[in-house]
Amino acid sequence: MDLRIVVFGLATTMALAASCAADGQEAEPAAPPRLPGQIEAVTFGLQSDEPGARLYGRECAYCHVGRNTGTIMLQHRLPEGTPAQLHERSNLPAAYVKIVVRNGMVNMPPLSRAELSDEDLDLIADWLAAGPTR
Amino acid sequence: MPSNPLPTGVSAEAFSTALASFRDALGASGVLDTDQDRRTYIDPYAFGDGLDHEASAILAPAEVAEVQEVVRIANRFGVALWPVSRGKNFGYGAAAPVRRGDVILDLSRMNRILDVDVQQANCLLEPGVGFFDLFDHLWTENIPLWMSIPGNSWGSVVGNALDRGIGYTPLGDNCEAICGLEVVLPDGELVRTGMGAVGQGATWRNYKYGYGPGWDQMFMQSNLGVVTKAGLWLQPEPEMTAAVEIAFPEFDDAGWAVDILADLRRRDIIQHNVVFGSPVRAASVLTQRADWYQGEGALPEEAERAIMERYGLGWWNAKVSFFGPAFQVEGSMQLMRDLFEQRLGRELQFRTWHQGEPYDASARGVPTTIGLQSVNWFGGRGGHLSFAPVMPQDGAKVLAYARRVKDIYREVGQDYYATFTIGRRHINNVSLILYDRDDPASTGRANTLFERLVVEAAREGYTEYRGHIDYMDTIAATYDFNDHALLRLNNRVKTALDPNNIIAPGRNGIGGRD
Numbered sequence: 132m133d134l135r136i137v138v139f140g141l142a143t144t145m146a147l148a149a150s151c152a153a154d155g156q157e158a159e160p161a162a163p164p165r166l167p168g169q170i171e172a173v174t175f176g177l178q179s180d181e182p183g184a185r186l187y188g189r190e191c192a193y194c195h196v197g198r199n200t201g202t203i204m205l206q207h208r209l210p211e212g213t214p215a216q217l218h219e220r221s222n223l224p225a226a227y228v229k230i231v232v233r234n235g236m237v238n239m240p241p242l243s244r245a246e247l248s249d250e251d252l253d254l255i256a257d258w259l260a261a262g263p264t265r
Numbered sequence: 266m267p268s269n270p271l272p273t274g275v276s277a278e279a280f281s282t283a284l285a286s287f288r289d290a291l292g293a294s295g296v297l298d299t300d301q302d303r304r305t306y307i308d309p310y311a312f313g314d315g316l317d318h319e320a321s322a323i324l325a326p327a328e329v330a331e332v333q334e335v336v337r338i339a340n341r342f343g344v345a346l347w348p349v350s351r352g353k354n355f356g357y358g359a360a361a362p363v364r365r366g367d368v369i370l371d372l373s374r375m376n377r378i379l380d381v382d383v384q385q386a387n388c389l390l391e392p393g394v395g396f397f398d399l400f401d402h403l404w405t406e407n408i409p410l411w412m413s414i415p416g417n418s419w420g421s422v423v424g425n426a427l428d429r430g431i432g433y434t435p436l437g438d439n440c441e442a443i444c445g446l447e448v449v450l451p452d453g454e455l456v457r458t459g460m461g462a463v464g465q466g467a468t469w470r471n472y473k474y475g476y477g478p479g480w481d482q483m484f485m486q487s488n489l490g491v492v493t494k495a496g497l498w499l500q501p502e503p504e505m506t507a508a509v510e511i512a513f514p515e516f517d518d519a520g521w522a523v524d525i526l527a528d529l530r531r532r533d534i535i536q537h538n539v540v541f542g543s544p545v546r547a548a549s550v551l552t553q554r555a556d557w558y559q560g561e562g563a564l565p566e567e568a569e570r571a572i573m574e575r576y577g578l579g580w581w582n583a584k585v586s587f588f589g590p591a592f593q594v595e596g597s598m599q600l601m602r603d604l605f606e607q608r609l610g611r612e613l614q615f616r617t618w619h620q621g622e623p624y625d626a627s628a629r630g631v632p633t634t635i636g637l638q639s640v641n642w643f644g645g646r647g648g649h650l651s652f653a654p655v656m657p658q659d660g661a662k663v664l665a666y667a668r669r670v671k672d673i674y675r676e677v678g679q680d681y682y683a684t685f686t687i688g689r690r691h692i693n694n695v696s697l698i699l700y701d702r703d704d705p706a707s708t709g710r711a712n713t714l715f716e717r718l719v720v721e722a723a724r725e726g727y728t729e730y731r732g733h734i735d736y737m738d739t740i741a742a743t744y745d746f747n748d749h750a751l752l753r754l755n756n757r758v759k760t761a762l763d764p765n766n767i768i769a770p771g772r773n774g775i776g777g778r779d
Contacts, residue, residue: 169625240359
């Protein structure tokens with residue numbers, strides 16, 4: 132199906148939504164923290180010295196960094212004040228990350244061992260578990 | 266829970282022996298057959314639990330020779346394979362096979378970018394290369410080539426092209442950007458098409474057709490081989506881009522808007538596939554249904570108007586981009602102003618970019634997963650399905666069809682969500698169908714709506730160009746000239762190349778027999 136069809140116009144839509152809030156035309160709560168732009172999100176971790184960060188950038192960031200679907204889903208579901216980007220969280224035990232990746236969660240599909248090996252998943256889970264002060 | 270299905274026509278004992286042979290060929294890590302492994306390949310957008318398309322095992326080769334060996338073993342044991350490049354064909358069944366129990370052949374591990382020819386603007390890819398992988402490579406290496414990006418960019422560049430997916434920049438008819446394939450045939454023989462068949466492939470990615478019949482199309486939306494390499498054309502970075510988003514305030518504006526935009530497309534003044542969509546397209550990404558309406562039946566028009574007002578949208582919202590030398594892009598901008606500003610009663614706001622400026626303002630395609638967000642419309646585990654008939658570029662006809670479809674949505678009780686995609690000579694009026702996969706009433710409505718749309722489109726001679734695994738036979742049956750002569754031809758070719766029906770039985774309605 133046509134996921135391809137839904138994205139156009141969203142940049143403007145979101146900009147409009149943001150400007151409405153800024154103009155006080157909408158009773159929105161305080162603006163969420165700034166998210167990286169799409170190129171920054173897509174290239175997250177590429178230059179990192181840490182294997183866990185590079186793998187997170189390659190295997191997770193396309194949904195969980197920037198204004199992508201994982202971030203938006205979690206913005207809807209997490210309590211206020213909890214960061215929606217996984218790499219900013221300080222409460223993600225490695226075992227929990229691995230269970231979610233292999234089993235999926237609500238609208239997150241699971242990742243197979245062909246797409247992401249157990250060894251690479253261990254590196255990602257340990258890196259996330261170390262939290263943002265890593 | 267998974268239920269240990271077997272490939273069609275294969276006993277448990279024979280399958281066990283076959284798996285041992287696959288392990289010999291691929292190593293233990295190349296055969297995935299635990300309950301959890303099989304669960305990870307269930308279609309995440311399936312109606313209900315998805316077990317009706319559950320695989321019996323997954324094979325994950327890393328080399329072409331391994332694919333050849335897998336195909337030979339599969340023939341020996343009569344085990345049918347369902348090849349996927351990365352298995353992210355969401356909305357069409359993802360990685361799941363048509364027939365329950367068939368073995369998924371997952372090419373995710375074959376993910377090498379074998380070459381990028383910067384000067385000739387092309388690349389050679391394995392099927393496991395994703396859109397993010399290719400973008401990262403071009404970015405990191407500072408290569409001035411741009412790629413066509415589909416709405417859901419999680420999938421394979423090659424796989425998307427082979428299923429005739431599209432993007433929204435030049436070269437966005439992704440199957441047209443393919444130039445020469447390497448394919449493992451159903452008997453395990455390796456063949457290269459086009460100029461790839463010559464020597465070491467010195468001109469593989471320069472000319473598509475080769476000598477004699479051109480076979481690239483034979484391996485698209487088909488089950489006549491397993492593609493293991495593909496040449497692909499890329500877009501040289503332009504000197505300038507300009508992008509404009511146009512809001513058409515009324516539903517009926519689709520008629521005249523389609524006529525103008527399609528004319529520009531036919532003349533190649535607009536060089537990319539244009540899409541414009543209805544309010545729920547934006548709302549389903551940014552919000553949930555309950556934010557707008559909590560009653561029964563389809564989203565009422567007042568809610569649709571509220572969405573438009575909140576986000577400053579029109580009924581239809583299009584994005585058009587121009588790419589090229591500055592004088593040409595600026596000329597196109599002026600043409601757009603002349604065509605639209607008076608009719609719309611306001612100025613068009615272009616976002617321009619010139620070579621050397623930060624890319625964020627450019628019309629360059631950047632991969633994204635934001636479109637996947639639409640399945641959150643109902644909360645819970647969502648999914649989507651689409652019906653996207655090919656239609657002529659005739660505004661009056663597509664508007665009349667769209668009106669009837671909108672009425673059908675309301676009769677069925679489904680929130681209206683449509684887009685028009687304008688191709689080079691055709692239009693797709695895409696009906697997007699969102700559902701809660703765990704609510705039988707919701708999936709029942711989705712199925713009812715899909716079946717009604719097939720019938721409605723067929724009245725005018727329109728039908729789909731692409732199909733979900735649950736509806737492949739339904740769609741194939743609409744290609745009915747001379748009592749379905751095309752399907753008979755497809756099946757004759759299938760039988761000749763794949764007498765054991767090993768590769769993807771039922772794909773696009775071909776080789777569906779047990």
